[in-house]
Amino acid sequence: MKNTGRVLTVIGGGLWIYGVVTIVNSxxxxxxxxxxxxxxxxQAGSLAWLGGIAGMGAGIPLWIIxxxxxxxxxxxLQTVSLRFNASPQNKGLTLTYRF
Numbered sequence: 001m002k003n004t005g006r007v008l009t010v011i012g013g014g015l016w017i018y019g020v021v022t023i024v025n026s027x028x029x030x031x032x033x034x035x036x037x038x039x040x041x042x043q044a045g046s047l048a049w050l051g052g053i054a055g056m057g058a059g060i061p062l063w064i065i066x067x068x069x070x071x072x073x074x075x076x077l078q079t080v081s082l083r084f085n086a087s088p089q090n091k092g093l094t095l096t097y098r099f
Contacts, residue, residue, distance in 0.1 A: 002066025005059045012055020019049025 022045030081096045 001062055002070055005062030005066050008055045008059025009063055012052045012059055015048045015055060016052025019045045019052055
């Protein structure tokens with residue numbers, strides 16, 4: 001979850017930057033009749049901008065929640081131990097989980 005959030009955030013940030021740059025650099029032509037035409041870059045830029053916002057909007061919470069869950073599960077792993085017992089009364093492996 002953490003890695004997926006990280007990837008979505010990075011790709012979303014890149015799309016957002018690409019969209020903003022494309023929108024700013026789009027060319028609008030005004031004809032003699034007063035009609036305006038564009039070269040199509042504004043539409044592609046706005047789609048990339050919206051995709052970037054959606055990617056970052058989904059990625060940042062996933063990254064945060066995944067990081068929180070990772071710390072929680074790593075703490076749980078600290079409570080599990082595996083030991084080899086060589087004493088005569090307890091021969092073998094011992095798996096211990098502390099609550």
